[in-house]
């Protein structure tokens with residue numbers, strides 16, 4: 001159930017292994033949070049509407065399923081204007097060590113070059129040690145401890161803030177490091193739950209390098225490739241088919257689902273592989289969902305521009321600044337302040353966000369009329385915007401959050417981004433904002449949590465022994481014949497196909 005990219009991955013593996021597979025997807029399209037869409041009326045631009053970069057999809061998934069998927073490396077890693085003086089900023093150009101060093105010096109952080117490089121080398125070691133494990137059964141915590149070496153103390157035993165503050169001294173540089181811990185995760189650098197540490201871990205290990213690449217053709221291309229693999233192997237894919245109840249028994253599961261016109265169907269399945277969030281699955285199984293439920297904390301803004309905005313920093317070309325991750329008001333103290341404000345139920349005064357431009361790396365998502373004309377897509381991911389801020393007045397709160405976010409962005413630009421927006425066929429600016437509450441409605445993500453629930457360590461915790469294949473692969477539920485295959489499984493979260501593959505492996509093994 002669920003035709004998100006993970007459900008499709010599981011379907012492709014299982015169908016290729018000769019199983020009879022029916023995928024039931026509630027929406028009128030496949031892909032879940034991994035989709036491209038023409039968001040603006042009459043405008044020929046296929047935006048990656050929700051997720052946009054790929055890092056965590058193992059080579060094995062692409063090779064084993066024969067996916068025709070091209071990922072392109074971004075030329076620049078990141079650009080971060082100095083909040084107190086946006087006429088200067090830090091440009092991290094992975095291909096040019098000398099330019100990066102000079103940029104550190106320009107913002108007065110020359111002393112952090114060595115610490116930054118050492119942290120980069122260490123995360124590289126972590127990625128190379130841990131990422132190869134994601135295509136096998138879960139390591140035990142002892143095995144993980146041995147693989148992590150000194151990282152174990154840094155990541156598993158103390159809040160990430162300790163490491164960040166030890167590694168680098170400059171507030172801006174610290175902020176750039178910390179953002180990897182906060183994407184899709186509402187936490188402080190010092191949160192005792194260590195959810196920020198787990199988020200950091202997943203953000204730096206992808207592909208064994210931690211690189212975040214642009215899928216050529218947008219996220220829709222990822223899903224099209226998976227749909228092709230699943231269909232070619234014989235899986236039946238049904239959209240507008242919402243599962244409304246699951247009745248597991250000793251020999252199989254009765255699946256109750258309804259189609260577009262409300263007709264109820266009952267299908268007997270040997271197993272159910274569930275790509276929805278665990279909280280949704282609990283409801284379908286008649287269990288009381290755990291409290292508190294998952295909560296997402298991001299504002300997502302999609303834009304189409306007629307030109308890239310000019311920067312206040314005269315030394316950096318906007319085409320370089322926007323080619324990587326453009327950090328806005330993400331200094332270490334700013335991130336902390338925004339977290340505290342949101343935790344107290346307030347909209348952050350200066351919302352931190354990061355921006356990506358797909359079309360600088362891959363213009364193919366633009367129609368011929370827009371390509372080569374200076375038009376660019378921008379996608380903004382605003383941090384520390386928890387669902388609780390949007391519950392009471394979803395439309396009003398979204399408008400206020402968007403206004404504050406654009407104000408924050410405009411503070412580091414030489415011209416308001418609004419002046420660069422293209423217009424749609426109705427003369428409206430090409431700008432779409434989605435809060436966590438919108439994502440709950442539009443994509444079925446409970447609380448708008450982009451990972452279905454907070455990320456778990458990618459190993460068996462606390463010396464737990466795995467008794468079943470599903471437990472060994474991190475996809476177990478309370479019912480033997482129901483397996484998780486979505487982002488809420490262990491090693492889920494992100495566009496990876498890992499839980500989809502794990503569920504298929506567990507089912508074929510068990």
Ligand SMILES: Cc1cc2nc3c(=O)[nH]c(=O)nc-3n(C[C@H](O)[C@H](O)[C@H](O)COP(=O)(O)OP(=O)(O)OC[C@H]3O[C@@H](n4cnc5c(N)ncnc54)[C@H](O)[C@@H]3O)c2cc1C
Pocket residue numbers: 001002003004005006007024025026027030031032033034049050051052053054055056241242243244275276277280300439443444445449450451452485486487488493494495496
């Ligand atoms: C705004 C945003 C930005 C993100 N950015 C990135 C990024 O750049 N890179 C990255 O790696 N990750 C990113 N993520 C996270 C990533 O997109 C998700 O973790 C991933 O898409 C989850 O895939 P999935 O297949 O497990 O679940 P989903 O994509 O959530 O799919 C689940 C599917 O199940 C269906 N479903 C639910 N209930 C039922 C039911 N009762 N019956 C039938 N079907 C049902 C849903 O309709 C949906 O299609 C982002 C997510 C969001 C929302």
